[in-house]
Amino acid sequence: MAASPAVIDLGGAGVRPVLHGRERESQALRQLLATPGDGSVSVLLQGDWGSGKTALLREVLAGVREDPNVLVLSASVDPLERELPFGTVRQFFENLTMGDAPDRGRTWLSADGDRGAAPWAPRPGAQAVPAAEPDPAALGDLYRLVVRLTDHRRLVMVVDDLQRADPCSLRWLRYVLCRGAELPVVVLATLGEEGTHANTDALADVVPLFGHRLTLRGLAEEAVASLAEEILGQPPGPGLTTACREASGGNPLLLRAVLRGVRAAGPYHAVAGPAVRIAEYVPVDLGRAVLARIEVLAPHAVTTATAVAVLGREPSIDLLVEVTGLAEPQIEDAVHGLVRAGCLTRTAAGPSFGCEALAAAVASTVLPSRRMDLHVRAARFLRARGASAARVAVHLLPGPLGEAWAPEVLARAAELAGGRGDTDEAAAYVRRALREELDDESRAGLLASLGRLELATSVPVAVRSLERSLRLCRDPAERTAVARRLAGALLALDRHCDALDVLRRTGEHVREADPANAMRLEIDHIHIALTNAPSAPDVVKRLMELNVLDAVDAGVRRPLAALLSLREVMVGRCPEEVVSLARLALGQGVDPMSDDSVVYYDALISLRAAGETELALEHADAAVRQACARGSVLGQVQALGVRANLAGRLGRLAESQADAASALGELRGIGIGPSHSFAVFATATSMDSLVRQGKPDDAEDLLQRADLAGELNSNWVNDHVLMVRGRLRVAQGRLDEGLTDFLLCGERASARGMSGPGFHSWRSEAALVQAALRRAEAARSLAAEELRLARIWGVPETVGTALHAMGLVLGGVKGLDLLREAVGLLAGAPAHLRYARALADCGVLARKAGRLPEARTCLQRAASVAHECGATPLVDLALAELRAVGDRPRTRTFHGVASLTPTERRVADLAIQGITNREIAQHLFVGLRTVEVHLTNVYGKLAIDGRAGLASALAFSEAPGSRLPDNGAAVGPERLPQLSGVSG
CATH class of the missing domain: 1.10.10 (Arc Repressor Mutant, subunit A)
Structure with a gap:
């Protein structure tokens, strides 16, 4: 019984220039072939079809054949020889040359040593044996021939595709493997896939006798890369x-074929x-x-x-x-x-x-x-x-046309694929359905579905499908839905007039048959018209006439409430009414099912203007999740842009920048460049965050790449760009250019009927620049007008911002009083970066007035809040002013874990373990009073009352994205002019 063979499974690791990924197998075979001594060696090389067994054999044997002390006999088995007795053996010995044969002749030796016929030839008078059972005498003759061949050299016998060999040859090979253990013979065979084994019984007797087995696996990644580089001509x-x-x-044969096809394709x-x-x-x-x-x-x-x-x-x-x-x-x-x-x-x-x-x-x-x-x-x-x-639809896609039931099945499959978020598959089903014979109504519905799906990949292509659908639509509700979706797509391409025309014409067409949908179209029409200065005056009168009670059903009432909330901010009426209308509008979220419209974002803008930024952010978060779940790229982009803006107002500058970058990336994926209005809002928001983080060069680069440095069109979104660009210019020291942008923003907003401070605090920003340019009268005029309008509006954040600007413009004791009032209002507002700026400027004026304790308190708090927001320039300003007060700040913040000194942190860590103050003093070799002072400082910096809240406060302060508690409000920033102290 033969011993179990040593199985060598070397996978596909390593790279060889000729045989990619087979270096280890090649080396192993060479070592086995070079094994010294008189004993036999048998190796079985296994692998599927195309795994490279034959190529590996040729590569290894190429060097062996050059050795004069080695005789190589090889056979490549052909399927046609399966029924031919000794068909494989014939290949071994019939190819012997005169110099190879031991008797220097091509005749064969009989059993008694006489020359005679070949062993596989029938002997005269011999009894016939089955083809699968070789003549024992023939086996003996062939074995003796092998012995003779090994008299003066080593013999290497190679069989490629052993599974195809005839039974007689397999029996003889078994005979050699069993009896030739002491002979200097190497038997090397390859074994292919199992399903091609015709002679399974004879093969099963031979395979276990091989002493070594090498298994070829699929090529590894690096070997594939090397082969690809060779075939393609470049990495x-x-x-x-x-x-x-x-x-x-990883199959080499298949891999080479694929790579050749790739190369031929271009x-x-x-x-x-x-x-x-x-x-x-x-x-x-x-x-x-x-x-x-x-x-x-x-x-x-x-x-x-x-x-x-x-x-x-x-x-x-x-x-x-x-x-x-x-x-x-x-x-x-x-x-x-x-x-x-x-x-x-x-x-x-x-x-x-x-x-x-x-x-x-x-x-x-x-x-x-x-x-x-x-x-x-x-x-x-x-x-x-x-x-x-x-x-079923999978087979309808490549199938022939003409199945009457095909469109229905394909439409259902598209719906299911769209529900999974696979818009490409869904679009393929719809396009296939459109190739069938359809009536206008069915075709219009499919085109509408296709357009909605194409919005996720290419807005220009989606517009063509939606336009075709709108031409075929007859049902008023369907016409309304398609027209509104088409208008949104046209807006994404900055085709403002075309969007208005689609909404107007469709509204006129459905007004008599469906008044509710006609009003729905009018709402979108007014919203879009307001975003462009030339068309805004045409709709303002109608906007002022509308009332939420005019809505005939809930489907119209919510979007109308969103539009009216924006109107209330425009006219500067009570913020409570704005919040009430916005809540009504957002009853089903920013992106209600089957209601594709950007009008609901008006409600978010209104909430922000009314001081409810955190509530607006909650709705924006939900909108992002919902848009992602639906696979709506435009919806996702709009929600990301608004969420980025709201996060910036709350001081989450890093989050704001990340959301804005994500929105721009999604837009690039659907063919919308950085200069389109949908991208401009996200670009400006990202720039704003960069400026506040002290990265004006990065903001300038973004401005130039988006082509926003020159003249801007009259789209509403560019008002926001002007404000951000103005702040950037001021941060760069280009005050006149910044002032021009602020004043132009105000001029455009006033022409649109949006002159109130709820949208943009352009007067405050312009007033600070005028003050820096020593134009005191112009600065006071702008600041006073802002404060008057802000008090009428009544939102603490807006009033606080106006008071801040007025205090800086006036300066002195009066200015300090106004700044104190601003700090008090902003402390409870969500605009915490504005709060930090007001604190810093209040500290500056307090220091100049000689009120050092007040200055120190304001500046420390300003540095802490600004540090949490990531507003580096404001932190640097506060720390510089603290040094002017006489302090020596050792950290960039005075609250939270980051503000603790090494000793304070060590004391806090020991206190968390339950060690008493006296034990801590003994452990640190300090007095008890020193420990008590350190703990008191820790409690103050972490805003806790004692040991009970120490562990949770440390954990909270160290958590990613945590905010320091401050009068019950979370820390966060707002857009600020970056001009603290310019009037001093």
């Missing part, structure tokens, strides 16, 4: 390398990443080679394999029976053979190919008409069995 990207490896399973860097896309580059000649290999596995292997390749997705056996017309046992036999050969894998659902390249190769051999026939048979069968629309 591939990591995405292409991974995709090619996944598509081919610039490989444009090839998509997923394996299923890479498989499209598989050349047709590979498919023919695969079929030739499959043909010998089972009687119906080709028919079954092509059906599986075309249908994909693990077709069931009964489905294969239906589409091929074969009997179930025939399909089962074919699948069994294909699975044994490693071509297919099988699960409970059905068989499938192991890698996409193999499936694509087989499918490429099928005629288009045959493919379509297979798919339509599959679709009919699955529909009759009650399969889901998604399963």
Whole structure:
């Protein structure tokens, strides 16, 4: 009984210039072939078809053949020789040259040493034996010949594709392996896929006798990259390398075929990443080679394999029976053979190919008409069995036209795919449905669905589909929905007039039949008209006439309330009414189901103006989540932009910048550049955050890349750009340019009827610049007007901002009083960066007035709040002023864990462990009073009463994104002029 062979499984690691990824296997074979001594060595090289067994053999044997002390006998088995006794052995000895034979002749030695016929030739008078059972005498003759050949040299016998060898040759090889253990013989054989083993009994007797086995696995990533570079002529990207490896399973033969197809297709860097896309580059000649290999596995292997390749997705056996017309046992036999050969894998659902390249190769051999026939048979069968629309639609996509039920199934499949967020798949189903014969109503509905899906990938393409749908729509409700969606898409492309025209014409068309939808269109029309200065005057009168009671149903009441909340901010009426209308508008969120419109964002702007920034942020958060769940890119972008702006007002500068960057990235993905109005808002918000963080150069770079440094059009969003650009210019020391931007913002807002301070505090910003330019009268006039309007509006944040500006403009004791009032109002408002600025400026004036304790308190608090917001310039200002007071600040903040000195932190950590003050004093070798002082300082910096809250306060302060408590309000910033102390 032979000992268990040493199995050498070396995977695909390593890279070799010629045999990529097979260096370790090659080295192992060379070492085995070079093993000294008289004993035999046997190696079985295993691997699937295309794994590179033959190439590895040739590479290793190329050097061995050059050694004069080694004789190499090789046989490459052909399937035709399976029935020929000793067919493989014949290849060994018939190829011997005169110099190779031990007797320097080509005749053979008989059993008694006489020259005679070849051992496999029938002996005169010998009894006939079955073809599978060799003549024992012949085995002896051949073995003695092997002994003679090893008299003066080492013998290497190589069999490629051992599984194809005839039974007689396999029996003889077993004879050699059993009896030739002491001979200097190397037996090297390759063994292919299991399904091609014709002589399983004879083979099963031979395989266990091999002393070593090497298994070739799929090539590793680095080997694939090396091979790709060789074939493509340049290094591939990591995405292409991974995709090619996944598509081919690392099989060298398949991989080379895929890479050749990629090279022939053109610039490989444009090839998509997923394996299923890479498989499209598989050349047709590979498919023919695969079929030739499959043909010998089972009687119906080709028919079954092509059906599986075309249908994909693990077709069931009964489905294969239906589409091929074969009997179930025939399909089962074919699948069994294909699975044994490693071509297919099988699960409970059905068989499938192991890698996409193999499936694509087989499918490429099928005629288009045959493919379509297979798919339509599959679709009919699955529909009759009650399969889901998604399963049926997969086969309708490549199937022929003409099935009356196809549009309905495809539309349902598109709906399901869209619900999963797979907009590309959903769009493919809708486009396929549109190729069928349809009435206008059905076609309009499908085009509307397609347009909605295309908004996630290309807004210009979506516009064309929505325009076609609108032309075919007859139902007033459907016309309204399509018109509003189309108007939003046109706005994204800055086609402002076209959007207004669509809404106006559609409103006129549906007004008589559907007054409610006519009003819904009018609401959007007014909203869009207000965003552009030339069209705003035409709708202001109508806006002022509207009342929430004019809405005929809830579907109109909510958007009307959103629009009216904006109107109340425009006219500067009571903030309570604004909040009430905004809450009504947002009863179903910013993005209600089946109500695509940006008018609901008016309610968020109104809430922010009314001082309810945190409530607005909650709705913006929900809007982002909802848009992501629906796969609405435009909705996601709008929600991200607004959330970024609101986060900036609350002091979350890093979050604000991240949201703005995400919005810009999403817009680029759907063909909207940085100069479009949808992108401009996010760009300006990101710039604002950068300026407040002390990064004016980065903000300037963003401004230039978005082409916002020159003249801006009259779109409402550019008012925001002017404010941010003005702050940037001031931070750069370009005060005159900043002042121009602030005043232009005010001029445009006034022309639009939005001159109140609830939208932009342009007067306060301009007043501070005028003061810095020593234009005292102009500064006082602007600041006074801002304060008057702010007091009428009555929102603490707005009044506090105006008081802050007026205090800086006036300066002195009177200015200090106004700043104290501003600090008191802003302390309870959500605009905490404005609060920090007011504190810093109050500290500056207090220091100049000689009130050092007050100055110290204000400046320390200002530094802490600004530090939490990430407003670096404001922190630097507060610390510089503290040094002027005579302090020596050791940290950049005076609250929270970051403000604790090393000793204070050490005392706090010991106190958390439950150690008494006296024990802490003993541990640190300090007095008891010193410990008490340190703990008192810790409690003050963490805003807690004693030890009970120490552990939780430390944990909270160290948590990512935490905010310091301050009078019950969270710390956060607002847009500020960055001019603290300019009037002093």
